[in-house]
Amino acid sequence: MDSHIVVVFLAFLALCQAYPNGTLIPVSVCTTMTPNAAYPPAGHGAAPQPLNTSPYTVTVEGTMYWPGQYVKVSITGSTYFEGFMIQARANNETASIGRWMEAPETVVNTNCMSLVHSSNAKQTNITLMWMPPATNVGTVKFLATLVKSQATFWVGNEGSQTLTYNATVAPTMAATSPAGMMTTKGPIGGGNVCVMSSMLLLTILLKFGMEIAGLF
Numbered sequence: 133m134d135s136h137i138v139v140v141f142l143a144f145l146a147l148c149q150a151y152p153n154g155t156l157i158p159v160s161v162c163t164t165m166t167p168n169a170a171y172p173p174a175g176h177g178a179a180p181q182p183l184n185t186s187p188y189t190v191t192v193e194g195t196m197y198w199p200g201q202y203v204k205v206s207i208t209g210s211t212y213f214e215g216f217m218i219q220a221r222a223n224n225e226t227a228s229i230g231r232w233m234e235a236p237e238t239v240v241n242t243n244c245m246s247l248v249h250s251s252n253a254k255q256t257n258i259t260l261m262w263m264p265p266a267t268n269v270g271t272v273k274f275l276a277t278l279v280k281s282q283a284t285f286w287v288g289n290e291g292s293q294t295l296t297y298n299a300t301v302a303p304t305m306a307a308t309s310p311a312g313m314m315t316t317k318g319p320i321g322g323g324n325v326c327v328m329s330s331m332l333l334l335t336i337l338l339k340f341g342m343e344i345a346g347l348f
Contacts, residue, residue, distance in 0.1 A: 162244030215279035
């Protein structure tokens, strides 16, 4: 393979790796929701900030959940965040429950069925949709980890209120995905996009034998 092709391909891979995404969060983080010291490769290298200093709010719409009806959850901040992880938990359990719908810049982490960032794009607000289990699981609360920078993050930001089960089907219930949002089908975030783009680039380079020596 032409050495110049190798250089371009590896440079593209390095660019992809420079933008962390939540699909890489390991299973060990699912329960604690505390960023792993080994992720990203340089490590967060710091303890979580005190929750009473968190500039972020997790707002839960409503006080009840129904089978088959989405619940809107919003994260807002007086400053930006570059990464997040959010879970719904029942009765103070540690396991994540329900299903999340992927929104822009998000992806479902199947290690813990949590919704996480798919890039480190800075944002100050995001609206998310959560689908509860089909049966009564008791009181549901929402917890989020918000990351402002590698060394500045808050763990355990709690939702504005908890939800209780209602067996009655709401008259306005919509089982379909809300308009403008993407239905969850598994991890399709930044990591996979980079892999697919990298393979496409490599195929093009090999097929057409690009002569790029003059660019270096």
